[in-house]
Amino acid sequence: MNKEEMNMVGFEIVAYSGDARSTLLQLLKEARQGNFNNVDALLADADENINLAHRSQTQILAAEASGDNMDMGFIFVHGQDHLMTTILLRDVIGDLVELYRRNK
Numbered sequence: 001m002n003k004e005e006m007n008m009v010g011f012e013i014v015a016y017s018g019d020a021r022s023t024l025l026q027l028l029k030e031a032r033q034g035n036f037n038n039v040d041a042l043l044a045d046a047d048e049n050i051n052l053a054h055r056s057q058t059q060i061l062a063a064e065a066s067g068d069n070m071d072m073g074f075i076f077v078h079g080q081d082h083l084m085t086t087i088l089l090r091d092v093i094g095d096l097v098e099l100y101r102r103n104k
Contacts, residue, residue: 001063003071009056013079016053017086020046024086024093031100039097046090053083 027042057080064070 007075010076010079012056017082020049
C-alpha cells in the first residue's frame with residue numbers, strides 16, 4: 001500500500017474517531033444534566049463510528065499481515081492516536097454515565 005492510500009485510510013480513521021468523540025462528549029453533557037433520553041442512542045452512534053474507524057484500521061493490519069509493504073506517514077499515525085484515545089474516552093464516559101444514572 002502506498003503512502004497516499006495510507007493517508008486516505010488515516011483520514012478515514014480521524015473522521016470516524018472524531019465523530020465518535022464529538023458524540024461521546026455530547027452525551028456526557030446530557031448525562032451530567034440528568035437527561036438520559038438520548039444517551040443510549042448516542043452511545044450506539046459513537047460505537048458505530050468507532051467500529052467504522054476500527055474497520056479501516058483492520059484493513060491496514062490485514063494488508064501488512066499478508067506481506068504488503070507499508071509506507072506509513074504521520075497522517076496514519078495521527079489517525080491511530082485519535083482512535084486509541086476515542087476508545088479510551090468511550091470506556092471512561094460509559095462508566096461516568098452509569099454513575100450519573102445511579103445518582104439520579
